[in-house]
Amino acid sequence: MAAEEPLLRSLLPKVPDEDVLRLRNAVTDGVRRGGPHLVLGLLQHPEPAPGRDHLYARLPPPARWARRMLMNKFRKILKDLKAD
Known part of the structure; x- marks a missing residue:
């Protein structure tokens, strides 16, 4: 079960x-089962997770470069989930 x-x-x-x-x-x-936007977003929302900056510093360069886009995608999901 x-x-x-x-x-x-x-x-x-x-x-x-x-x-x-x-x-x-x-x-x-x-x-949804995952994605980089969810991982990065949940590190920051609802408040920054301990060690977040340490993890960000060790991301591969393409992930760091795409961070703003991924965070925007995460924020859009949060906005879409809000009930009216």
């Missing part, structure tokens, strides 16, 4: 077990 299934079962008690598995798969299949 996956970690999400008990939560789904408690939220949807009348749903048959086979549908809970289908719902879990539908929820988790669309989740």
